[in-house]
Amino acid sequence: xxLTSPALSYLLAALAAxxxxxxxxxxxxxxxxxxxxxxxxxxSLLTLQAVVLALIFVTVNRTGGYYSSWSDLFxxxxxxxxxxxxxxxxxxxxxxxxxxAKPVTVTTTVPVRVAGDAAAKGILQSVRFSGRLSGLxxxxxxxxxxxxxxxxxxxxxxxxxxxxxxxxxxxxxxxAMRLAQNTARLIALRQLPPVVMVMLPATLPGRDExxxxxxxxxxxxxxxxxxxxxxxxxxxxxxxxxxxxxYQASADPASWALLGDHSGGYxxxxxxxxxxxxxxxAVVPDGGYTVPxxxxxxxxxxxxxxxxNLQWVLQNQPVQPVSLLFTSSGPVPGASAAQPFVRLARHPxxxxxxxxxxGSWPLSYVLTWIGxxxxxxxxxxxxx
Amino acid sequence: MGLTSGSFLILMICLAVAxxxxxxxxxxxxxxxxxxHVPARIGMIAVSEALVIATFLVxxxxxxxxxxxxxxxxxxxxxxxxxxxxxxxxGGPLLTITSAEPGPAPGAAVAxxxxxxxxxxxxxGIEVAGLIHGNRRGLAQNGELLRISIHxxxxxxxxxxxxxxxxxxxxxxAYAHSKFPVVLALSGYPGNGWSLVKDLGVPAEVAVxxxxxxxxxxxxxxxxxxxxxxxxxxxxNIPGSLQVATFFAEDVPEVIEHWFRVQTDxxxxxxxxxxxxxxxxxxxxxxxxxxxxxxxxxxxxxxAFQDRSTGDLxxxxxxxxxxxxxxxxxxxxxIPPVSVLVCSSKGEFTYRGTLKxxxxxxxxxxxxxxxxxxxxxxFGTWRRELPETLKWMSAMLKPAQPAIAGPVR
Numbered sequence: 001x002x003l004t005s006p007a008l009s010y011l012l013a014a015l016a017a018x019x020x021x022x023x024x025x026x027x028x029x030x031x032x033x034x035x036x037x038x039x040x041x042x043x044s045l046l047t048l049q050a051v052v053l054a055l056i057f058v059t060v061n062r063t064g065g066y067y068s069s070w071s072d073l074f075x076x077x078x079x080x081x082x083x084x085x086x087x088x089x090x091x092x093x094x095x096x097x098x099x100x101a102k103p104v105t106v107t108t109t110v111p112v113r114v115a116g117d118a119a120a121k122g123i124l125q126s127v128r129f130s131g132r133l134s135g136l137x138x139x140x141x142x143x144x145x146x147x148x149x150x151x152x153x154x155x156x157x158x159x160x161x162x163x164x165x166x167x168x169x170x171x172x173x174x175x176a177m178r179l180a181q182n183t184a185r186l187i188a189l190r191q192l193p194p195v196v197m198v199m200l201p202a203t204l205p206g207r208d209e210x211x212x213x214x215x216x217x218x219x220x221x222x223x224x225x226x227x228x229x230x231x232x233x234x235x236x237x238x239x240x241x242x243x244x245x246x247y248q249a250s251a252d253p254a255s256w257a258l259l260g261d262h263s264g265g266y267x268x269x270x271x272x273x274x275x276x277x278x279x280x281x282a283v284v285p286d287g288g289y290t291v292p293x294x295x296x297x298x299x300x301x302x303x304x305x306x307x308x309n310l311q312w313v314l315q316n317q318p319v320q321p322v323s324l325l326f327t328s329s330g331p332v333p334g335a336s337a338a339q340p341f342v343r344l345a346r347h348p349x350x351x352x353x354x355x356x357x358x359g360s361w362p363l364s365y366v367l368t369w370i371g372x373x374x375x376x377x378x379x380x381x382x383x384x
Numbered sequence: 385m386g387l388t389s390g391s392f393l394i395l396m397i398c399l400a401v402a403x404x405x406x407x408x409x410x411x412x413x414x415x416x417x418x419x420x421h422v423p424a425r426i427g428m429i430a431v432s433e434a435l436v437i438a439t440f441l442v443x444x445x446x447x448x449x450x451x452x453x454x455x456x457x458x459x460x461x462x463x464x465x466x467x468x469x470x471x472x473x474x475g476g477p478l479l480t481i482t483s484a485e486p487g488p489a490p491g492a493a494v495a496x497x498x499x500x501x502x503x504x505x506x507x508x509g510i511e512v513a514g515l516i517h518g519n520r521r522g523l524a525q526n527g528e529l530l531r532i533s534i535h536x537x538x539x540x541x542x543x544x545x546x547x548x549x550x551x552x553x554x555x556x557x558a559y560a561h562s563k564f565p566v567v568l569a570l571s572g573y574p575g576n577g578w579s580l581v582k583d584l585g586v587p588a589e590v591a592v593x594x595x596x597x598x599x600x601x602x603x604x605x606x607x608x609x610x611x612x613x614x615x616x617x618x619x620x621n622i623p624g625s626l627q628v629a630t631f632f633a634e635d636v637p638e639v640i641e642h643w644f645r646v647q648t649d650x651x652x653x654x655x656x657x658x659x660x661x662x663x664x665x666x667x668x669x670x671x672x673x674x675x676x677x678x679x680x681x682x683x684x685x686x687x688a689f690q691d692r693s694t695g696d697l698x699x700x701x702x703x704x705x706x707x708x709x710x711x712x713x714x715x716x717x718x719i720p721p722v723s724v725l726v727c728s729s730k731g732e733f734t735y736r737g738t739l740k741x742x743x744x745x746x747x748x749x750x751x752x753x754x755x756x757x758x759x760x761x762x763f764g765t766w767r768r769e770l771p772e773t774l775k776w777m778s779a780m781l782k783p784a785q786p787a788i789a790g791p792v793r
Contacts, residue, residue, distance in 0.1 A: 023425075024422060024425050027415055027421075030411065031415035033412070038408060041411055045404055045408070045432065048429065048433070049432075049433060049436045052433055053436070053437065053440055056437065065732065066760055067760045068729075068731030068732060068761075069758065072758065072759060072760040072764065075764050077756075077758045077765070078768075079758060079768075080756070080768055080769075080772070081755055081772070082754070083725060083773075083775075085751075085752050132718060132720075132721075133718055213707065214703075215701055215704045215706065215707055216707075219702055219712060219716070226716075227716065228703060237674060277634050298701070300700075301704070302624075302700075303623035303624035303696070303700065304623045304701055306623065307624050312624075316624075318538065318540030
């Protein structure tokens, strides 16, 4: 009879019941004070116990699926096998298998110039990222400082990742060209070390406006509707890997910072709080950040909604070793909506607030603050 | 009295024997024809049965180390995450060594008894290996087995009762400046680091294979996959709760890289596990391919699930559950550039799932398999699979480079 056959359990159960009844009924015959009777009592009790233990073992083993046969139980199986490489089968789904796109494609390159400041230089590339793990294709910009030479060994640059909804704007301080000009100016003024700045939109294709890994709404249905949007994976896994490989970006997370505008602020803060080992520094506008921007992505799950409420995260999950700066456009930061963050911040987190400056370059203070946080460029090889 | 202590087991055995003796001694007193004698007989038998069963369970638990303490057995599992994390250089230590002993000699079993012989924890970057024994010659011959606790600064999760095996080469002058590859081994549920050391026998098997030159030296970090036992946490970042994936994919490598001479790029990191640990190994490697490049699953499964012992792991979201399923990821997301070795045996409930997973793998991911013609979901079967899997990881991982011998003068 097989070890895992239910019949074995029934047999043992019947045996145990039979034994119990027999012992109780024949009790008086074993009640004498002779040696034989005492030994028979002991033997009958031990037999019953053995059957009950066997019943428990066989039943637990069958439900847990631990030992598949008698030879398995007694360790008689000796067969081994070799490791074989499984040849990738191109089954019905193979139509979707495409060679991976280039991680980053440069579409245009323009020089960065600042009127009245000849030393402020650099180049601004329009690029398209193809996230290897997220599968997201995201258009953005990369600013490269004066003196940047592709492929030059040794030099590794700190990275500022700007997440903005106004990259195309010529007037907003968060527009791509304005950010590049501001950065070039500050580098020329030596208020900022030479940095690579990556500028990306807050809204990712597939409609994620919060840089979250948004689960699929109906994961087991077919069709494009059921696809997840892996915003966090794009920013925290794909982007650093691409910039370290294809640009001279520092591999030391301490040299990476996030800068969000009003639409990218949630993204930046969320990434710093949940991926602090990738982004230990972030600058975001004043705000409460209790709900991610855009449509509700949680499918009604209260736990996912909690996880997306950044004040809840700060209050209930371990405080991360990050440095945050909340900016306000008004003059009085004391009344800002970010007060909960200031109040809740504990070691090792550091929180500062600042009012954005006026004039042509309102982000100058913020950028020099980032420059202080991310330090000077590290030489290659000492990273990590 | 400890749940797994010898004295507790002896107490239970005494109680069981006493139960038997009392039944035998009182036997004649209930041998009459009175009506209450029959239930009294049944009651006496039931009590002695219960004592024997309890003794059996305590012995079984001591052997397999399912639950290592009363609090683990009875605890709610919700107290393990601390409110604040220790930042670098502040608060409690991130790594604590509670015991150290020589590694197993080839062919010998690991020491069955463990005594807490020393406690050490150091600031970051301080070499902690070999501190306790100090016997460099013995260490250079058999390596060292450390019992450790890790506190994760990002997840706030603390894990105790885990083990690190440092190979003999770690203490040899030629490797004094070499960085070793790392194998992160994860237990099933329930289980802990000791299950990997003793029941699966990872260090003992490594010592045998190394003596035969079949594996190259690596550091083995052996951990229980369940950081909040008795809850089964399945290596998942639980929404609004424990961030277990962050603990294993970020905190543990960060701590190990700070205290041991190990490689930091993914080509130097592999993860292996049995049962739940196998699921964890494959899932973590697919989700964090820049951290782990290789994974081995001994009787793993490839679909996320939840049951009574896990509680709600996905915040009620099937979409979030799907993101934690290797099978689903393979059919819906870009394929990561990693290599996995999946093992199972005919007759095991993981066999069909393993074959299905193998069919789903596509480039750039590479899959290898080891399928036994017989076996079950137990350590006997996994020990048969272990040597081949250790050799496979050794062949894949970036090896530690010994210093080139200087010119002879």
